[in-house]
Amino acid sequence: MKILIVVGTRPEAIKMAPVILALKEQPWAQVRVLATAQHRHMLDQVLNFFDITPDIDLDIMRPNQALTTLTARLLLDMDDVLLAEKPDVVLVQGDTTTVMAVSLACFYHRIPIGHVEAGLRTWDMDNPFPEEANRVITGRFARWHFAPTESSRQNLLREGIVDSAITVTGNTVIDALLMTAKKDLDLGINIDASKRLILITSHRRENFGEPFRNICRALKTLAERNPDVQFLYPVHPNPNVKDVAHEMLGASPNIILCAPLDYAPFVAAMQRSYLIISDSGGVQEEAPALGKPVLVLRDETERPEAVEQLVVKLVGSDYDRIVSETQRLLDDEAAYAGMSRGISPYGDGRGAERIVNVLKAFAA
16 A cells, blocks of 8 residues: 655654654555655754655745745645655645645545544634644545544544544654653753753744733743743744844843754753743643643643643733743642643554554555
8 A cells, every 4th residue: 555644844744753664664555755844954854863764855845935825836746746656545644734735635636635633623713823724624634533632533523523534543742752752862952950941932823923022021031030940942943933032032141042953852851841831732742741841822722631631731922821820830849740740641652553553454
């Protein structure tokens, strides 16, 4: 069975790497990897880390490319790829523009789609944007829905997806994390081992503008109130983030602003951190498995399981909430212990194995 696996961004590569590696071990599967390179450098370093070389590279990204242009170019390029490759199955992951456009192209070519990390929903098309629309659209085209959790399965059932098309696999990000955490990882940044470290990521489109400035004001206040705490912020290169972050936080002596970290150093940073402040979906999944509390810079999340387990808390871009909840975790040992229990509601490291088993049954 010829399986085309598509990755476009760093999170897609991280979560698809265990699936790619597992399928390559199967004698019944001919695996082809396509990189759209929606994120060029960040995609490449993850694939290199897992020793995966794309068979096809669309190199789709251009500076300041609009979503409409990106979608149109993906559809046209995928038309050529599907005609040339003639895959039996295409696998996509997540909720990027790559995922939505590839799924639409496959629908036009009547090629069955497997959607890894299916069923995440906020039920708000504007938040996150455009990811919520991307995953809803992909869900209408998918033949197989590989849901990471039971609540994701329930979301799909609520939308009318038949139960036989859904498999709860656990999230493959945990597969990748456990594979990576076993290795001797180097953070590559000089951090004082005697001080607590707060790791920060913030890059989401819906926080651009005043919300992001509120986040930076809160981080600056926290740094001033806690001179014995280090703050590490790998800053996204988007000017809406980079310019503001350096303007507002660059002079704080205990805030380290650096370029985005490659995957392995970022896992090392999570392992080293005391707590994490982030708007990343992947961090919400990974950090609880490492026993790290997460304060999420969003008002809604499509990953409610960790919130329900009380190891992740939503604080949005509200200055007062960010400051008070972070300070509480720094000062209150009981509060910190309650959020650092090492619970992993998103998987057991066998997600890729379950996906392989579904496709094997189809191949037979």
